[in-house]
Amino acid sequence: MAVDIGIDLGTASILVYVKGKGVILKEPSVVAFDRDSNEVKAIGEEARLMLGRTPGNIIAVRPLRQGVISDYTVTEKMIKYFVQKALGRRTFQKPRISICVPSGVTEVERNAVQQATFAAGARDVYLIEEPVAAAIGAGIDISKACGNLIVDIGGGTTDVAVISLGGTVVSTSLKVAGDDFDEAIVRYMKKKHNLLIGDRTAEDIKIKIGTTYPLIENEAMEVSGRNLVTGLPKTVTVTSAETERALQGTSNQIIEAIISVLERTPPELSADILERGIMLTGGGAKLRGLEEMIEERTGINTMTAEEPTQVVAIGTGEYVELMSARREL
Numbered sequence: 001m002a003v004d005i006g007i008d009l010g011t012a013s014i015l016v017y018v019k020g021k022g023v024i025l026k027e028p029s030v031v032a033f034d035r036d037s038n039e040v041k042a043i044g045e046e047a048r049l050m051l052g053r054t055p056g057n058i059i060a061v062r063p064l065r066q067g068v069i070s071d072y073t074v075t076e077k078m079i080k081y082f083v084q085k086a087l088g089r090r091t092f093q094k095p096r097i098s099i100c101v102p103s104g105v106t107e108v109e110r111n112a113v114q115q116a117t118f119a120a121g122a123r124d125v126y127l128i129e130e131p132v133a134a135a136i137g138a139g140i141d142i143s144k145a146c147g148n149l150i151v152d153i154g155g156g157t158t159d160v161a162v163i164s165l166g167g168t169v170v171s172t173s174l175k176v177a178g179d180d181f182d183e184a185i186v187r188y189m190k191k192k193h194n195l196l197i198g199d200r201t202a203e204d205i206k207i208k209i210g211t212t213y214p215l216i217e218n219e220a221m222e223v224s225g226r227n228l229v230t231g232l233p234k235t236v237t238v239t240s241a242e243t244e245r246a247l248q249g250t251s252n253q254i255i256e257a258i259i260s261v262l263e264r265t266p267p268e269l270s271a272d273i274l275e276r277g278i279m280l281t282g283g284g285a286k287l288r289g290l291e292e293m294i295e296e297r298t299g300i301n302t303m304t305a306e307e308p309t310q311v312v313a314i315g316t317g318e319y320v321e322l323m324s325a326r327r328e329l
């Protein structure tokens with residue numbers, strides 16, 4: 001029995017999908033190593049816990065920035081570690097691995113990812129572009145000559161892509177995504193409430209009461225931080241209507257990117273998108289109100305994938321099967 005694995009190589013976390021088992025691993029893409037001996041000390045969650053708490057000679061790095069391999073040897077070790085962890089020690093057969101790369105990476109970067117995956121023990125390696133993986137994972141049949149618009153809102157980047165026949169036709173990537181919503185909330189709290197809050201608190205507000213579109217019932221929560229005037233701790237009540245104002249600028253940037261892609265889309269594919277709608281994926285897509293807001297501004301029916309944070313990993317895993325079936329034909 002061949003083993004098939006899909007790896008979503010994200011800047012913040014790595015997800016591993018094993019056929020028949022689903023997403024079995026999700027860990028931060030962090031590696032801790034000894035600066036003197038260059039020896040890897042820890043990978044993933046264990047390495048993350050070392051961030052900021054390590055003695056001088058041990059440093060924890062994120063080898064992937066903006067989804068692109070910036071440190072080749074470390075990335076190879078990281079992939080190897082996750083593959084072994086996913087398969088355990090039982091298997092003797094080398095796995096077939098599909099791994100996703102952000103759309104728009106250079107040939108050199110693609111080769112680097114491919115080699116790192118072979119070096120990590122893969123028998124076959126299939127590279128797939130992130131938006132295509134997201135589409136497969138969301139249940140879209142990508143083999144048809146039919147346009148689909150995928151908007152993947154991650155932590156650091158939003159990718160907007162029109163895909164057809166398994167490839168990207170028009171796309172854009174902007175460095176505005178989920179984490180920028182948190183920053184917008186921090187700025188709003190400073191300006192409106194003279195309150196300094198941390199990123200974690202801002203994310204908490206976003207997840208609990210955040211919205212980009214008016215809610216039928218306004219929600220509220222108490223938030224604590226440091227009073228910027230007195231320097232003392234302070235608690236204020238924030239409402240979802242306030243988050244809507246705070247998040248407006250950031251959500252507008254995402255909508256403008258979607259509109260710019262639609263403007264560059266060939267007319268036949270535009271017609272398909274109008275009929276099939278816009279698919280949102282990524283953790284950032286969980287923010288309430290985004291669907292409604294995008295729908296209102298573009299006039300196109302918009303929906304969010306069922307498991308928005310897992311679709312890329314799932315799609316990457318399913319891609320192995322698709323490609324090996326094609327090879328066997």
Ligand SMILES: Nc1ncnc2c1ncn2[C@@H]1O[C@H](COP(=O)(O)OP(=O)(O)OP(=O)(O)O)[C@@H](O)[C@H]1O
Nearest residue numbers: 010011012154155156157178179282283284286287
């Ligand atoms: N329920 C929620 N409501 C709003 N935002 C959420 C929710 N859950 C997660 N997020 C946001 O999703 C973002 C992370 O998304 P995801 O895990 O897809 O990112 P990533 O793939 O690691 O990032 P990137 O694609 O930029 O490399 C974070 O900004 C997080 O705050």
